[in-house]
Amino acid sequence: METAEQSSKLLIFMRHGETALSRDGNRFCGELDPDLTQHGIEQAEGAREAIAKISLQVDEAWTSPRRRAMQTAKLVLPGAEWKIFEDLRELSFGKWEGLTKEEALSLTPAAFDAWDEDAYHNAPPQGESGQDAEPRIKNVLDAIAQSQSQTILIVSHITFLRWLVGLMMDIPATEIRKRIEMQTGKVGSIEVSGRKGKLKALNL
Numbered sequence: 001m002e003t004a005e006q007s008s009k010l011l012i013f014m015r016h017g018e019t020a021l022s023r024d025g026n027r028f029c030g031e032l033d034p035d036l037t038q039h040g041i042e043q044a045e046g047a048r049e050a051i052a053k054i055s056l057q058v059d060e061a062w063t064s065p066r067r068r069a070m071q072t073a074k075l076v077l078p079g080a081e082w083k084i085f086e087d088l089r090e091l092s093f094g095k096w097e098g099l100t101k102e103e104a105l106s107l108t109p110a111a112f113d114a115w116d117e118d119a120y121h122n123a124p125p126q127g128e129s130g131q132d133a134e135p136r137i138k139n140v141l142d143a144i145a146q147s148q149s150q151t152i153l154i155v156s157h158i159t160f161l162r163w164l165v166g167l168m169m170d171i172p173a174t175e176i177r178k179r180i181e182m183q184t185g186k187v188g189s190i191e192v193s194g195r196k197g198k199l200k201a202l203n204l
Contacts, residue, residue, distance in 0.1 A: 008193045010200075011144060012054055012153045013161055016064075016072040017043040017185040025100040028093035030127065030159070033067045040068070043185025044075035050187040050204040051076065051153065059149035064088035064156045072185070073155045080153075085143070087136035090157035094127025119159075120173035130163050130173060137163050141195045158182040165190060168197035 017040030021027040036044065051058070061080040063073035066089055073082050096104040104124070105112040114122040115129075123129035137160070144152060156164070159177075166176030168190060180202075182188075187204045190197040 008191055009144070009147070009149065010055060010151045010189060011192050011197065012051055012058065012151065012187060012189045013165065014047060014051075014072065014076065014153070014155045014187045015158055015161060015182045015184055016066070016068040016155060017041060017047075017075075019068050019184075021098065022184050028096040028099055028101075028104065028124070030090040030093040030097060030157075032097050036068055036071045040072070040185060041075060044072040047072075047076050047185055047187050053204070054187070054189045054201060055151045058151050058153045060147060060152045062088060062143075062152065062154045064090065064160070066090060066157070069155045069157065076155065077153065085140070085154070087139045088154060088156040088160060091128040091130075091133050091159045091163075092126075093124045095125040096127065118174045119177045130159075130176070133160065133163060134167075137167060140164060141168065144192055145195050158184075165197070165199065168192065168195065169199060170196070 017036045019034040019040060020037055021029040021034050023037060058077060061077055062083045062085040063069050065084050065086055108125055111125050115124055120130035123132060161182050162176055162180045166180055171179055183203045188202040189200045191200055
């Protein structure tokens with residue numbers, strides 16, 4: 001008999017809708033806490049249809065504590081009992097918060113080049129690398145594996161979702177950032193067995 005941890009389940013994941021920082025130069029935004037733009041609100045409302053096409057029901061709904069994620073969550077499934085999951089927060093970008101990549105490169109060229117080449121082992125100055133965030137990513141994987149629910153929806157952030165999905169798919173850590181793109185307000189799904197997954201959809 002399969003246990004909850006062994007049985008297959010569906011994880012639907014979504015990056016929050018557009019903010020002024022993602023719109024204006026795709027700026028680093030981890031600890032910063034901007035609101036959604038009007039377009040971001042419309043993206044979140046529009047994502048309901050994509051989620052409904054993936055699954056007719058959602059058994060559990062989890063969101064990052066950041067304002068942009070919680071605003072998205074409440075628009076996507078207004079009637080759901082959303083669980084605020086602290087571990088779903090975005091990685092910290094330290095001194096690069098609010099900067100464009102070009103500005104970060106100009107400010108700290110050696111650190112930027114190291115991060116750009118291998119963001120798993122190299123963090124922004126005073127920020128988090130993928131390796132730094134791995135314990136809380138594993139906490140989320142454990143929670144998914146141990147959940148009794150068949151379908152779980154999470155709303156989180158580009159970098160966190162990249163690491164989460166990439167690690168579930170056994171993509172080499174040094175390649176995850178380069179191989180997975182998460183667009184604002186878009187939805188994906190992954191079939192989960194234990195702590196591993198098979199990608200079913202991305203950026204719907």
